[in-house]
Amino acid sequence: MSAQNASRAAPLLRLEGVHTHIGAYHILHGVDFEVPRGQVTMLLGRNGAGKTTTLRTIMGLWPASRGRVTFDGETIGGPERRLATPDIAQRGIAYVPESMGIFGDLTVKENLLLAARSARTADDLDAQRLDWIFGLFPALKKFWLYPAGKLSGGQKQMLSVARAIVEPRKLLLIDEPSKGLAPAIIQNLIGALRELKSTQTTVLLVEQNFGMARALGDTVAVMDDGAVVHRGAMAELVEDEALQQRLLGLSLDAHQ
Numbered sequence: 001m002s003a004q005n006a007s008r009a010a011p012l013l014r015l016e017g018v019h020t021h022i023g024a025y026h027i028l029h030g031v032d033f034e035v036p037r038g039q040v041t042m043l044l045g046r047n048g049a050g051k052t053t054t055l056r057t058i059m060g061l062w063p064a065s066r067g068r069v070t071f072d073g074e075t076i077g078g079p080e081r082r083l084a085t086p087d088i089a090q091r092g093i094a095y096v097p098e099s100m101g102i103f104g105d106l107t108v109k110e111n112l113l114l115a116a117r118s119a120r121t122a123d124d125l126d127a128q129r130l131d132w133i134f135g136l137f138p139a140l141k142k143f144w145l146y147p148a149g150k151l152s153g154g155q156k157q158m159l160s161v162a163r164a165i166v167e168p169r170k171l172l173l174i175d176e177p178s179k180g181l182a183p184a185i186i187q188n189l190i191g192a193l194r195e196l197k198s199t200q201t202t203v204l205l206v207e208q209n210f211g212m213a214r215a216l217g218d219t220v221a222v223m224d225d226g227a228v229v230h231r232g233a234m235a236e237l238v239e240d241e242a243l244q245q246r247l248l249g250l251s252l253d254a255h256q
Contacts, residue, residue, distance in 0.1 A: 010073065012037045012171055012202045013058070017067035018078070020057045026226070027053045030067065033221040033228050035171070038200040040193075042213045042234055044248065045223035051206045052098065054223070055173045058204075059095045060085040072170065090117075092170030098179060098206075100160040104149025108140050108159055111148050115163035125166070133162050136192040154185035161192070171202045178209040190215050214238050222247045 011034035020028035069077030217234030
């Protein structure tokens with residue numbers, strides 16, 4: 001295998017024995033999993049399992065006290081080498097937090113412009129990419145000059161994802177995008193993420209809606225008590241109700 005092909009075959013993101021402490025609390029206990037290139041990896045688990053802490057550790061918002069986070073062959077987190085969050089973002093990672101992170105006093109246009117590092121004015125935005133985003137989320141075009149704080153919950157979530165993809169990224173980290181949204185809005189979000197998936201964008205997605213997990217996931221890592229207790233194909237977890245019950249305490253079929 002050539003060096004180029006080996007690079008393509010290697011996972012885009014790898015966590016190896018990652019521990020994270022927040023103050024006196026030991027949250028992650030040796031997290032190990034990989035995110036393959038061009039796929040959607042679901043990070044599942046009960047509330048409090050450590051999923052959000054994992055995303056924040058990848059982004060350098062909370063430092064890994066032990067272990068290693070490797071992105072595209074480069075160590076970005078861990079005691080040996082710890083990059084600052086802006087430097088991690090510069091390498092092509094975008095983070096959509098559960099809180100969405102939008103600026104409510106700014107317009108939709110201004111929110112997207114802030115997220116586009118290469119653009120100083122709206123005219124500098126990639127028009128073709130902007131049209132693609134409007135195709136995914138038509139409401140953003142309709143409310144282009146509207147204060148983001150006055151959008152509905154679903155529209156705010158759309159804006160949050162749009163901010164992450166306004167420029168091409170290598171990896172998207174998305175934390176529970178469907179939380180609190182109506183079923184119809186969730187279906188729209190699934191459709192948009194499916195189209196994003198078709199562009200070979202790599203995604204690590206934390207989600208409690210298992211219908212969304214089944215619709216989008218290629219691979220899955222399940223967390224419990226700060227560690228990964230299962231890794232594999234999403235399809236295998238969907239087909240094994242006993243495994244669902246053991247790992248998550250519920251059946252995916254009960255959460256469509």
